[in-house]
Amino acid sequence: MTIRADNLTVSYGRVTILHSLSFGPLEPGNVVGLIGPNAAGKSTLVKTIAGIKEPAEGSVTLSVDGAELVGKQKVQAVGYVPQDLLSSASLTAFESIMVSARRRGDATWNPLERSATVMERLGITHLAGRLVSDMSGGQRQLVAMAQMLVREPDIMLLDEPTSALDLRHQVELLQIIRDEVRGSNRLALVAIHDLNLAARYCDELLVLKAGHVVAHDTPHAVLQPDLLEEVYGIRARVLDDAGVPVVCPV
Numbered sequence: 409m410t411i412r413a414d415n416l417t418v419s420y421g422r423v424t425i426l427h428s429l430s431f432g433p434l435e436p437g438n439v440v441g442l443i444g445p446n447a448a449g450k451s452t453l454v455k456t457i458a459g460i461k462e463p464a465e466g467s468v469t470l471s472v473d474g475a476e477l478v479g480k481q482k483v484q485a486v487g488y489v490p491q492d493l494l495s496s497a498s499l500t501a502f503e504s505i506m507v508s509a510r511r512r513g514d515a516t517w518n519p520l521e522r523s524a525t526v527m528e529r530l531g532i533t534h535l536a537g538r539l540v541s542d543m544s545g546g547q548r549q550l551v552a553m554a555q556m557l558v559r560e561p562d563i564m565l566l567d568e569p570t571s572a573l574d575l576r577h578q579v580e581l582l583q584i585i586r587d588e589v590r591g592s593n594r595l596a597l598v599a600i601h602d603l604n605l606a607a608r609y610c611d612e613l614l615v616l617k618a619g620h621v622v623a624h625d626t627p628h629a630v631l632q633p634d635l636l637e638e639v640y641g642i643r644a645r646v647l648d649d650a651g652v653p654v655v656c657p658v
């Protein structure tokens with residue numbers, strides 16, 4: 409699986425949010441962190457790749473072995489977890505994960521077994537019988553992740569998946585994403601504000617500022633004081649923790 413954007417322009421009404429972006433192809437086996445200030449256009453880009461928002465101009469292409477995915481193939485290939493989770497209907501966690509698991513529509517697929525496995529992996533088995541509408545923000549975020557993971561999509565699009573999670577769940581979740589894609593034909597694009605988590609768990613960072621791509625490289629190459637000042641307008645020192653950059657605002 410790969411993702412490529414060519415001269416991608418996306419607008420809301422007459423306001424252009426993404427300005428003729430080109431990047432990629434983002435290669436399989438990688439977790440790509442999408443970083444940048446508030447309102448840079450990260451969610452807009454993720455929604456456009458997910459097919460929820462139409463480009464005004466240009467294109468996003470999802471391909472497998474050089475062949476572009478279209479229609480139903482594309483829908484099957486993509487798993488998207490939005491930033492704003494709907495506290496949907498009166499379903500329990502297990503029911504909502506099962507609904508998602510059944511959507512895969514594969515004869516060899518055992519939705520019950522898959523749902524139980526994913527819940528265990530995310531440490532939410534104890535929430536199985538609880539109504540999603542009665543859950544905390546973090547619990548709901550984990551259920552939404554389970555709904556995505558249970559389908560085993562080839563392209564995972566995650567919009568701030570750790571925003572409501574405590575430290576332990578943040579690192580566990582990002583490790584799961586990393587394990588899912590590593591050495592596989594799958595790919596994850598993760599919009600994330602925490603630069604130190606991004607540095608630790610992402611193979612590449614794509615940096616957006618005011619609807620433009622300003623950098624796309626390894627965390628080590630991207631997380632440099634001058635770039636951080638250009639993008640976020642603050643000075644920071646960047647330390648080295650056994651090869652992983654650590655950003656410390658000064």
Ligand SMILES: Nc1ncnc2c1ncn2[C@@H]1O[C@H](COP(=O)(O)OP(=O)(O)OP(=O)(O)O)[C@@H](O)[C@H]1O
Pocket residue numbers: 420425444445446447448449450451452453
């Ligand atoms: N439905 C909408 N209608 C009109 N404008 C919108 C809509 N959604 C987003 N925008 C605008 O698009 C711009 C980019 O928003 P977007 O949510 O893509 O940014 P972001 O980088 O994800 O921000 P954040 O880090 O704050 O979540 C913002 O100026 C926002 O006001």
